Amino acid sequence: MLTETGIRTQDVAPEDQFDHWREHLSKSYAPAEILSDRTSDFPASQRMLHLGAIRLWRTEHPQLTLRRTSKLVRRSDPEMYHLSLALRGTKTLALRNHEVHYGAYDLSLVDTSSPFVMEARPDDGQERVLGTGVLIPRTLLPLPDASADRLLNRRISGRDGIGGLLAAFLHRIWDDPASYCPSDGSRLGTVATDLLFALFAHLLDAEDTLDPETHRRSLVLRIKTFIHQHLTDPDLTPRTVAAAHHISLSYLHRLFQGEQLTVAGWIRHQRLERARRDLADDALRHTPVHAIAARWGFPRASDFTRVFTTTYGMPPSAYRNERRLTSTNA
Incomplete structure (x- = not known):
């Protein structure tokens, strides 16, 4: 329940x-x-x-x-x-x-x-x-x-x-x-987030008159929705994202110049967040770290460990153990 x-x-x-x-x-x-x-x-x-x-x-x-x-x-x-x-x-x-x-x-x-x-x-x-x-x-x-x-x-x-x-x-x-x-x-929280992303992108894109800046932000939001929905796809890259939205790769990069992360950085961050969520999920405690990493687009375990440690301050296995101890003591 x-x-x-x-x-x-x-x-x-x-x-x-x-x-x-x-x-x-x-x-x-x-x-x-x-x-x-x-x-x-x-x-x-x-x-x-x-x-x-x-x-x-x-x-x-x-x-x-x-x-x-x-x-x-x-x-x-x-x-x-x-x-x-x-x-x-x-x-x-x-x-x-x-x-x-x-x-x-x-x-x-x-x-x-x-x-x-x-x-x-x-x-x-x-x-x-x-x-x-x-x-x-x-x-x-x-x-x-x-x-x-x-x-x-x-x-x-x-x-x-x-x-x-x-x-x-x-x-x-x-x-x-x-x-x-x-x-x-x-998992249901992820579904809710995706639906909200899609709803907001649709509303912004459906307005009768969009000034150039609003159109840009609306397109960025639709692109982020697309990325959310395809994070498990190992072929998800800035190039495939651009192709799916019928824009050039250079234009995609220009769209993200006003964002805090590049396109590749945003994809990596979202994948890391999903992997971190799974590492904290007690139902997945027997799933190897490398399998969780591969699921979220990190086929090389060493690369995943390095970027996870850089981002969250500890290796994924240590994060999983810490979350398990916190859950047990709660």
Whole structure:
């Protein structure tokens, strides 16, 4: 079964439920001011699935207003993207002087580094709002600021297209989380990351008018999505990436001049991260290090050991042992 945490405010006295909820949200998400027109009792629940660095959540609660102020951002910022899918109820989100209303099966994106105000209300005749979503570190989705600005607080359909695929993915996991084993968590986290990459690239590329810089960033994001999806392919190189996108190799290199890594460097970094994840996976403890390295595009074990040690400060075998000891002592 996947690692799951959660809360039911019904487990405490009615008069303590709202304070219990506020404290939980500040710890599980980010510090925020939380208000409600129902504080004498506050029947609410949250379930959280931990998929490596990614968390999937599902909540049900009465009306509330959540304010993430500039002061609270300065105090503590987990630097996460927060993608929400409304299932029941309505939501109003105000971010950077732009207010958007959301209904059922609308997706919305916020950034914990940006102040915002969110109000969620139940539908008529209902007592509680129902929603689900994803919390993902911004480092896993390295969007340029200009691209992120185009996606934040933007109504995205969760009924069709790639948004529909993401919504179906969330539904499928919550329908039967017990059917997955703990080692599936990081793999499902990879699927979620790939879907988010694909969704953001599609949205940026589908805009009617793209200035040259936005077009460049959109193309880079689509290229990174492609790389994510083909990391296990031993023939994945900058040349094959360029061919798959019908651009020249020199143009591909120019596209990445504004990035922190070259194309080859970005491919190598993503492969290293996947290999590091597998080395920490207890279900793969009997898989030889060289087999994990080969799976992620490092056919020569000595090359893998050298670059892994340079990047993470210890050889892969030592990293695996350290993670195993940490897991055993936890």
